[in-house]
Amino acid sequence: MKYDQIPSKLFTKNRKNFMAKMKPKSVAVFNSNDIYPISADSTMPFQQARDIFYLTGADQEETILVLFPDAPNKEHCEMLFVRETNDHIAVWEGEKLTKEKATEVSGIKSVFWLKEFDKIFFEVMTQAERVYFNTNEHYRQSVETETREDRFIKTTKDKFPAHSWERSNPILQRLRSVKDKIEIDLIQTACNITEKGFKRILNFVKPGVWEYEIEAEFMHEFLRNRSRGFAYTPIVGSGNNANVLHYVVNNQQCKKGDLILLDVGAEYANYSSDMTRTIPVGGKFSKRQREVYDAVKRVKDDATKMLVPGNYWKEYHEEVGKLMTKELLGLKLLDKADVKNEDPNWPAYKKYFMHGTSHHMGLDTHDYGILWEKMTEDMVFTVEPGIYIPAEGFGVRLEDDVVIQKKGEPFNLMRNIPIEAEEIEELMNK
Structure with missing residues (x-):
C-alpha cells in the first residue's frame, strides 16, 4: 500500500x-x-x-x-x-x-x-x-x-x-x-492531497486545454502524494457539460469564456475527500458568472452553519431549499409566481438545483449514516449547493468537507483550498 x-x-x-x-x-x-x-x-x-x-x-x-x-x-x-x-x-x-x-x-x-x-x-x-x-x-x-x-x-x-x-x-x-480522531486525520490528509491537485491545475488551465488533461494533472499530483488516485470518478465539466450532474467522459476542449466545474477528490488509506470548485477557463469570471458564483457561495456558507448536533438531514435540506429559493429570485431565474405555484414535492428551486446539499463522507464518498437520526459531533459531511443554467451555458457548484463540532460551526477540512472568486482569479493569472 x-x-x-x-x-x-x-x-x-x-x-x-x-x-x-x-x-x-x-x-x-x-x-x-x-x-x-x-x-x-x-x-x-x-x-x-x-x-x-x-x-x-x-x-x-x-x-x-x-x-x-x-x-x-x-x-x-x-x-x-x-x-x-x-x-x-x-x-x-x-x-x-x-x-x-x-x-x-x-x-x-x-x-x-x-x-x-x-x-x-x-x-x-x-x-x-x-x-x-x-x-x-x-x-x-x-x-x-x-x-x-x-x-x-x-x-x-x-x-x-x-x-x-x-x-x-x-x-x-x-x-x-461518527469518526474517530484518527479517521478525521486520514480524511484531512486526503483533503490536503486534493488541495495540492487543485492548486496545480490553477496554474495549468488556459483556453484550449482539454478536460482529460486537467484530469491527468490531478492524477499526477495525487499519485505523487501517496494516494491511490481518485476517491470517485472525477467530473471535469466545461461549459454546458457542468449541467450534466454525473458528467465523467471529460473529453471536450475548454474554451475562453467558459467555466469548468471540477468535482474531484483524492483518496488516502481508503478514506475519501470530495471537493467541487468552479473556475473560469480564461482566468476571469464574467459579471453574470460571478453573480451566480457568489449566490452559490452564500448558500454554501449559510448551509454549513446549520450542520450542528441535534439537527436532522431532512429538515436541513428543507432549510437549504429556502436559502436557494431566495438566491434564485435575486438572480431572476425564478419569480414570485413560480414559488407561489410550486409543487411541494418538487419545489421551484429544483429546476436549477436538483440534488441534495450534503451527504456523510468517510471510507466511502457517500458514507454510512442513518438519515432519520440526529446529526452528532464528529460526523463528516459534504456541503455542495449548485446552480445549473443550461440556457446560459454554464453551471456552478461549490463543495467542502466539514466535521460537525460539539459547539459552534463545523470544522472545514478544505479550509485551505481556494474558493473565493478573487483568490481563484489571482492564482490563475499569476
Missing part, C-alpha cells in the same frame, strides 16, 4: 464498539471483496470492502474476520483468516500479510490461514445461536454483482439452517457515521 500504516488501536476500538452491540451468543462474519475479472487474465485493481477494513485495517483479498465475544475458547473471540503466503506468491505478486504482520496491522492476536476457516467456523457455530451477516443497506446502493459476502451468506444459511440471523449493517451505520 502507498499509505502509511494506520495505528491498530483504531481497529481494536472499532471491533470493541461493534461487539458491544451484538446480542449474546452471537458470531459476526465479514468478508473481503473479490478481485473482479475484466477478460482473459486481466482483473480490476483490488479495493477492500470498507466494513472489514474499518474493523481490521487488513487491506488484502481473501480475508475473513470472525467476531464471537462469548466464545468458550478465548482465542476465538476475534479471529482473522488470511491467505497463506509463500515464496512463490512473494515473487509473482509481492508481499502479502504474514500472521505476524496481520496482528500488527489489525491488533488481532488469533490469525489463521484461510484453509483453516471451515473447520474452525464449524466449531464456532456449534457454540453460537445466531449469526450477524453483513449486507449492503446503504440508501444509494444499486449493486447487481454477487459479492463474496453474498456467497458466504447463501452457503452459511444452507449449512446451518437452524441458527438465527441478524444484520450487521444497522450497527455499522451508526458506528461508521
